[in-house]
Amino acid sequence: MNEEQIKLAATAANLWFGRKQVLKNVSVAFPKNKITALIGPSGCGKSTLLRCFNRMHDLSNDVTIEGKFLLEGEDLYKGSLSATEVRRRIGMVFQQANPFPKSIYENINYGLKINDIPKEERQEIIEHALKESYIWDEVKDDLQKPATRLSGGQQQRLCIARAVALRPEVILMDEPCSALDPISTSKIEELILKLKKDYTIVIVTHNMQQAQRVADQTVFMYLGEIIEAGDTSQIFDEPGMELTKNYVQGHFG
Numbered sequence: 171m172n173e174e175q176i177k178l179a180a181t182a183a184n185l186w187f188g189r190k191q192v193l194k195n196v197s198v199a200f201p202k203n204k205i206t207a208l209i210g211p212s213g214c215g216k217s218t219l220l221r222c223f224n225r226m227h228d229l230s231n232d233v234t235i236e237g238k239f240l241l242e243g244e245d246l247y248k249g250s251l252s253a254t255e256v257r258r259r260i261g262m263v264f265q266q267a268n269p270f271p272k273s274i275y276e277n278i279n280y281g282l283k284i285n286d287i288p289k290e291e292r293q294e295i296i297e298h299a300l301k302e303s304y305i306w307d308e309v310k311d312d313l314q315k316p317a318t319r320l321s322g323g324q325q326q327r328l329c330i331a332r333a334v335a336l337r338p339e340v341i342l343m344d345e346p347c348s349a350l351d352p353i354s355t356s357k358i359e360e361l362i363l364k365l366k367k368d369y370t371i372v373i374v375t376h377n378m379q380q381a382q383r384v385a386d387q388t389v390f391m392y393l394g395e396i397i398e399a400g401d402t403s404q405i406f407d408e409p410g411m412e413l414t415k416n417y418v419q420g421h422f423g
């Protein structure tokens with residue numbers, strides 16, 4: 171991958187929670203306008219790595235982070251970027267849809283407000299974000315309804331709308347479908363595939379079929395290390411490492 175294709179990267183990253191090292195010399199690059207699946211057994215550090223890119227560990231005082239986390243070459247920790255700016259440019263969607271206990275409208279409006287988007291522009295941005303996230307038709311007549319009354323799959327698409335409304339460059343998704351039924355899952359997958367035209371996407375998933383359906387690149391982690399990264403077809407069909415092969419074939423994890 172040449173420099174110009176890389177949107178997001180970590181180099182020689184280490185992370186400790188207290189004395190426990192959870193990321194070990196992690197170097198990884200996520201290409202622009204592509205979907206990367208991050209796979210590996212439970213506890214190997216996938217979420218921890220994802221959260222580093224969004225400065226989610228900033229508020230924990232027992233976390234030590236070393237190495238570099240770069241957005242188009244710009245250091246996410248050492249430069250002039252604030253955590254708020256980092257989170258605007260790098261959006262995140264979580265395993266459990268987490269709408270605010272407010273209306274559908276307010277769920278998106280809130281982020282626009284705190285990012286100083288003028289009031290007169292917000293209506294159009296909200297409508298566009300809901301359309302872009304394939305949920306507009308289901309909610310357009312009831313934008314004042316509490317978001318918590320939507321189904322799980324609708325809530326997750328609303329959370330994606332909330333993220334895209336801020337026009338991020340990257341969307342990080344931490345097992346976004348693990349709490350959803352197969353129909354909602356396929357809607358989200360369809361949405362993810364559509365979004366890659368405009369965004370760089372990194373998705374943590376335990377679902378090997380999902381990784382193969384959506385990801386261009388797959389990264390396999392084990393015990394805090396990156397074992398192998400490559401085109402999804404290569405990782406699944408011709409893995410270079412025995413460990414990767416055993417994992418993708420379901421022998422452990």
Ligand SMILES: Nc1ncnc2c1ncn2[C@@H]1O[C@H](COP(=O)(O)OP(=O)(O)OP(=O)(O)O)[C@@H](O)[C@H]1O
Nearest residue numbers: 187190192210211212213214215216217218219230
């Ligand atoms: N805040 C924390 N304090 C201490 N240890 C933590 C903290 N968060 C995570 N860990 C530990 O770090 C390791 C990696 O956790 P992480 O959630 O990144 O793994 P994961 O690969 O995403 O797992 P899963 O697939 O189960 O979500 C685990 O051993 C976990 O117990």
